Amino acid sequence: MTGPKLECYALHDPSPQLVAAAADRDWMDATNQHFAYRCTPLSIANASGWEVLNPVGFSATWTGWNGKQDVILRPHEAGVNLRHTGLFFGHGILSFHPGYLFRTDPDWTMWVRGSPNRLKDGIQPLDGIVETGWLPFTFTMNWKFTRPCTVHFEKGEPFCFITLVPAVTIESVQPVIHRIAENAELNREYKSWTSERTKFSAAIDLGDPLANEQKWQKNYLVGRSPSGNSVAGDNHRVKRNLKAPIWADKPPASED
Known part of the structure; x- marks a missing residue:
């Protein structure tokens, strides 16, 4: 299946x-036993796009x-050119030029932001959504000092993260609020999950050897409901496998 177009000039x-x-x-x-990686949505978000890497090191005050x-x-380093950075807006905003003009299919836009869950003290990346289906010029990636x-x-x-x-x-989405009791099956599954999670947390706190061996409940990881049914479907992912950018006029590197 052919995916959406992403051309990078x-x-x-x-x-x-x-x-x-x-x-x-x-x-x-750095988390104990790398426990942060047990949160699959966190890792999936981290890898759901492409990063533009800073070509030279520098400080900003x-x-x-x-x-x-x-x-x-x-x-x-002395004498290094910082042409990929700019100071256009004032108010403690630092801008980067991504170095590419991106084009996508008309039905797709580009979400431009800092890399998800990558922390940087003192400065915050600003998000933007760019209409790259028609744009004949580029944009800036902006960071705001805190x-x-x-x-x-x-x-x-990485100073810029892009995804499509x-x-x-999204403008056709109508959020609808329900009381969970209206969906008997979902309500049973939720109560089962709550009960099992409470018991598992208590067992961990008490040093139960089986719970400690299991380390954490893996329902989300394996796409399984608390009742044991497999419910996630073919779109379930435990990690991303995005394609690396390639040059249009150069053959792909050998995979020896």
């Missing part, structure tokens, strides 16, 4: 590296004032 030679996003995060690695000159950039401070963007660190979303389908 490099604007410079070289342009910043564009890669399929990875599921791992430093802070998740915000003085706390609102002028463009109040963000000061310093490369980590306080006067200095932050560092290392070489190879349908352009207007």
Whole structure:
């Protein structure tokens, strides 16, 4: 099955590296027994797009004032060109040029943001949705300082995360609120899940050996309801497997 089109026109030679996003995060690695990776939705979100990597390391300092000159950039290495960054808006906003003009099918748009669940103290990535189905020019990836401070963007660190979303389908969605008691089967499954989770948490707290061996309940991981039925269907994923970008005029690398 052919997926939606994503064409990436490099604007410079070289342009910043564009890669399929990875599921791992430093802070998740540092959790006890890597327990953060037990949250499948977290890992799936981390890898549900592509990242643009910073070509050179630099620091950015915000003085706390609102002028463009109040963000000061310093490369980590003398003489390095920071042409992929800009100070267009003031108010403690740092902008990046992605280095690509992206084109998608008309029915799809591009969600531009920071990498999901990647933490950076002192500065916050700003989200934007761009109509890349027709756009003949590019956009900026913007970050907003949260306080006067200095932050560092290392070489190879992602400064932009892109993923695709349908352009207007969400506008046809009508949220409908129900009382869960109206759906008897779903209500039974929810109560069963609540009961089992409470018992499992209590067993962990009491040091129950079987619970400790199991470590966590895996209903979501295996797409199973609390009653034991397999309910997730063919779209269930425990990890992403996105395609790496390739050059249109170059053969794919050998897979020896």
